[in-house]
Amino acid sequence: MTPEDLSDRATAELERQQGFRERLHCCTAAGCLSCGAEQLKRELNAQVEARGLSQQVEVHGTGCLGLCSRGPLLRRASDGAVFHELEPSEAGLLLQGDAASEQALAAKRLDPTHPFFAHQQRIVLENAGRVDPQQLDTYLAVGGYSALARAVSELSRQEVLAEVRASGLRGRGGAGYPTGVKWELVAKQPGTTKYIVCNADEGDPGAFMDRSVLEGDPHRVLEGMAIAGYAVGASHGFIYVRGEYGLAIQRLQGAIRQAEREGLLGPRVLDSAFRFRVDIRIGAGAFVCGEETALIASIEGGRGEPRPRPPYPPEKGLWGQPTLINNVETFANIAPILRRGGAWFAAIGTERSKGTKVFAVAGKTVHTGLVEVPMGTPLRTIVYEMAGGIADGGRVKAIQTGGPSGGCIPERLLDLPVDYESLVGVGSMMGSGGLIVMDEATSMVDVARYFMEFCRDESCGKCVPCRTGTVQMHQLLERFCAGQAGEHDLALLKELGTLLREASLCGLGQTAPNPVLSVLRYFPEELEQRLHQDAEAAAAAAPTEPA
């Protein structure tokens, strides 16, 4: 396919779509599939057939529409209305389109002005509800692969790098390293064998941003990777997906096959001299493989264990060659940046954090699901306005961001704008985008214990502080939960926390104490309360001295 063919195909697809009176986008991401989206879609197709509407109405799957707690969701293209919790029996109503059926469906209609949707600004998820992940042409119709076409036919490597740098995009995997700088580091390395790696080993409890992108818009990630390959001089990319993401893997495999067949990937990308192939590697269920050096070891076929850095992957990565590792969301931002320019992207967000961030809101809120908000949005807006606060008028106690590497943020700090620095400043981190809301009934000590248990189970066992320290810290927290801890336990907990942070080999161990440290910082009374109980109980149980 040449760049000209690309725009022809896009136009043809748009015309085809306009030929339909109505197009129904049925969410087929894992969340909606789990509550019957497939049956709904099948019933819709059957009804379309039965009513002889196949020339007028098109039904197809699409990516995550966001409000996963209310699935299955469906978006109607003609007026953009989104319906929730649809039953297959309601398929007929959707197709009638008269006033009576509209009336019947009114209760299932989501309000598009609801803050959950109104406060969102979609870049990464822009195609959710528009593109069918299994139909390449629907991606082409919304400008898909035009950024790659422009890069390989019009732009030099330096120009692509400059655009990414100008955007101010920072790594969405959690640490927030400037993407443009990382790309330049790899681009400047000598040698002709370089690799692009997409980290899709999303493992934080409660996080599913990357999964949604892969399931709903896999071509966007491939396009981002190919652009990166062109910019840094790599011709081979790997996507490392966790094995639990069956549907994402299936969609990716399909997308890679389609892209190769159409010449969007392969020996001559869009009829240029640039070649790029993408392979999938499937993780076997180790959280630590999300750490870049462990991920590299795993792709190489070794045991998924981290090694000390430096050397960093841009210098020595996969098989000792310069390697660019970015996560799914980072790559998903690349095509829009090239299409609309780095300056456009840099105008969104805060001083030091540009663009948008996708959060997976989970926990005790009224609405849960995926939201994409501009950087700088106050956490309070996300928790109260968008997610609707706690159900039944309960009160928010704290939110947890950054998964087992992050920390808790108490309710009083929720006016904090979302950006990398502000979250680190309060002892948490952006992380990959998990956001768990907890109410007054939640014990923060329990939360700390849960995350420590997670880290203990996921420690690879290579370095001593993490392998044995997480075991000890977890046991200490168990003791607190059981009300059996003493003052010395608190001191030891702090000391172990410092050891893990300063002496562990990789990020997993270094950040494992964060949930505990943040409880010590914001909810020390909860730990001390347990101590006092213990002291009183001990005093009561102490034998009195014989007279």
Add this chain to the structure above:
Amino acid sequence: MSVKTLTINGKIVTGLAGTSLFSAAWEAGIRIPRLCHIGGLSDIGACRLCLVEIEGRPRLHPACMTEVEEGMVVRTESERLHAHRKLIVELLLAEGNHVCAVCVSNGHCELQDLATSLGIDHVRVSYQHPRRPVDASHARFTLDLNRCVFCRRCMRVCDEVEGAHTLDVAGRGAELRLIADLGQSWGAAESCTSCGKCVQVCPTGALFAKGAAVGEMTKNRAFLQYIVTAREKHEWIRK
């Protein structure tokens, strides 16, 4: 090859580019505690005992895997480092079943020496008392996992020097264990050449020659340096 000049503990030290801080310090007579490092094998930076402070860098760096750089200012001893090392050794003592009184390596054990030199007179963390197996199926050697600290020296010497790669680790975290071949008993592992190098590099009594009683197992580290020197410099004479 260029030579780098740096300062370690206030002492001016030189090292060839590419050598580790650990080696440069060692040559200058500065001893840094370590467990996973052993001269002649590749480094993995796993025990975290050789962590040092480098001026201008917020993080601690493993001396075995940090290359010397011009003008580096390094401290190998400080209150913070001492506290970390002490806690790491305490964690190791609590993790396995280290009972010196009945151990073949009593008196010749690197873990014991570390505990002594760091002034450890009791362990603050909880003893785990794990149930770990003893593999005595090999004709000449025994593997007692109760005494293993997972420094992986045995694994590396078997792979890098002997070339057999009989030993490796399986599982993760607290479930980590040393295995022979694909997890069968050591005696049944066909790749083992019974060379005994693993036994000689083991810092504790986890690997020992059969027939050794309490305190009788001494290890000979010189052989490793001999083989490595012979290979690298083609000096085939034992000194």
